[in-house]
Amino acid sequence: MATAEDKMREFLRRQIDPREFDAPAFQKDPFPLYKRLRDDHPVYHDRFHNRWVVSRYWDVDSVFQSSEAYTRGIYEEDGPYEFGSKHVFGPNILEYGVGDRHRWLRNIIAGQFVGQKLNDFLPVIDMIARELIARLGTGSDGKGGFELVTEFSTQFPIRVISNMLGLPREDEDRFVDWYQALIAGLGFGGEHLARGIAARNEMWEYLEPLIEKRRKEPGEDLLSRIIAAELDGKRMSMEEIKGFVALLLAAGGDTTDKAIANMWYHMLYTRPDQFAAVQKDPELWSNVFTEMMRYDPVVHMQQRRATQEIAMHDEVIPKGAIVLIYLGAGNRDERVFKDPDTFDIFRDDLHMGRENRSGRYKDGKPGHLGFGMGQHFCMGYAMARQEAVIACTHLSNALVNPRPKVEDHPGISSPSIDSGGFRSPQELWIEFDRKAEGW
Amino acid sequence: MARTLKLDLDCCVNAGECYYNHPRLFAMEDDGAPRLLLTSIETDDDLREAEEAIEVCPSGAISLE
Known part of the structure; x- marks a missing residue:
């Protein structure tokens, strides 16, 4: 029979030290902690960070x-806070959070x-993918080698969005720089935030005359569409348009570029056997995208x-509490998959x-x-999938016998899963025999 | 004159745009399919929302007759 001491030991064995969320081991491999959360603490009260954590799929x-029962908004919409003043993107729908205004802005762009x-x-x-491949x-x-993250994936979505917006092609490189500063400013404070906001201001200064010009002479580009978009007879303000462009560049770029790197990482290192099948039937890149989004997506929380x-379960989450949704943990729920x-x-x-x-x-x-x-389902979901699948398909069609340059890879990691640090490999070196005919 | 809001569930893909954007007109069933909460569109507000729902529906499953 279990003694009181046994019970205490069992209780302590199941406990989670909330500082584990801050440990480098968690940023590298969060999945063992996810499993303990799902099994022993489906609703976990983290008293150290003053928050609650859910982790099972359902x-x-x-x-x-x-x-x-839950709101995405950090601030009350009609409160005294000036939206965007402290955010790298400026006023944007991520901060509005909820309400009619949010729905209105979201619908303008989601469509x-x-x-x-x-x-x-x-x-x-298609064009941007081909250009980047031509540069390799x-x-x-005839043999080649390249580093996927710097030479391809981080270059790709930002150039696509910049082109969709109709921004001048000769300034594309400047957007790549601003984009990188904006992203770094998202997850971290201090110097990164200051640089992020500086990049935002520089970019806004650049954009204002372009927006004015499109107002007078609209084109077929996305920027013109955003400027002209109306709902209930209302259009977006200049500040809102600029905030949206910043959001599109960063949110639409960073996630997709990391998705592409993750897909290649899993094909080269996790499942080289399945990579052989994908090379024979490139339509399977669509499955690679889906399974990557389950197994270890770019955003976990x-x-x-x-x-x-x-x-929920045998806990009560109090009103006003911060709730972390570990979708990266739900994706590994053995109750579902x-x-x-x-x-x-x-x-x-x-x-x-x-x-x-x-x-x-x-x-x-x-x-x-x-x-x-x-x-708050990702509004760029269809585009992210298209971009990632087209980029990966073109790249695998263009390269003959693509393979990892080094046998050991440190794997996928995140600077900080908790504070917006997205998961991806830092580097991914690829070698190939030659480019295929026509590339 | 009142108009009738209609849903074609065969063509619907359960995208959810209607019930997330217009919870006054549509509700979500457990299987993700939408259900009409309002069929007779009478006021200007109803009409505006119905037209918006038709606009955001990716499968063209919503119509007004």
């Missing part, structure tokens, strides 16, 4: 879906990234604030096609949580 789903309007921009995506150097013997008391720690592009228990906001699919299979769901 709990993550329920927090995302319950927009009455540009789906359906026919997205299709209009596919030639741009080869030796006199989203944050909400409880607007009422919430009873078989062998959740295996990367498998052929899994039959995951919805493999395009994502949607409800997270409910007609094939009856659960989807990955990598784009979130519900009210």
Whole structure:
């Protein structure tokens, strides 16, 4: 029979030290802690950081879906805070959080990234991928090698968005620089934040005359569409337009560039056997994207604030509490996915096609949580998928026998999962025999 | 004159745009399908919301007759 001491020992064995969230080991490999959270503390009260953590698939789903019980907004919409003054992007929908204003701004832009309007921009995506591939150097013997992150993936989405917006091509490199400063300013304070805001201001100064010009002479580009977009007879203000451009460059660029690097990492290092199948049938890159978004997505965590008391499992989350949604943990929930720690592009228990906001699919299979769901579902989901799949398909078609340059790779990591640090490999060196005919 | 809001569930892909954006007109079923909360569109506000829902629906499953 278990003695009181045994019970105490068992209780202590299951405890989580909240400082584990800050440890480098967690930033490198968060999955063991995720499993302990799911198994022993499905609702974990982190008293050290003063927050609550949910980690199981269906709990993550329920927090995302319950927009009455949780809010994304950090501030009250009608409060005394001036939106955007402390944010690297300026006033933007990430900060508005909720309400009619948020819905209005979101709908103006979300419609540009789906359906026919997205299709209009596919030639741009195709063109940028081809340009970047053409730049990859080869030796006199035709052989080549390159570092994917700096030479391809971080170059790609930012140039696509810059072109979609209709910004001058000769200034593309400046946007790449501003973009990198904005991103660094997101997750960290201090010097990074100061540089991020400086880059934002520089970029805004650059953009203002361009916006004025488009107002007078609109074109077919995305910037003109944003300026002209109306809902209920209202248009966006200059500040809102500039905030939106900053948001698009950063949010649309960073996540997609890291997605591309993650997809290649998993093909080269995690599942070289499945990479062989993908090279034979490049349409499988779509599955690679989906499984990457489940197995180890770029974004692992989203944050909400409880607007009422919430009873979940045997805990009660108090009104006003900060709730961390570890979608990266929900994606590995063994209650939902078989062998959740295996990367498998052929899994039959995951919805493999395009994502949607409800997270409910007609094939009856659960989807990955990598784009979130519900009210604040990623509005660039369709475009991110298109960009990542087109870039990876072109690259694998263009390279003959692409392979890792080094056998050992330190793997995917994040500077800080907790504070907006996105997960990706720092470097990914690839070698190939030659470029295929026509590339 | 009142108009009728209609949903074609065969063509619907459960994207959820209607019920997330217009919870007064649409609700989400457990399987992700939308359900109409209002079929008879009478006021200007209803009409504006219905037209917006048609605009944001990616599958063209919503119509006004």
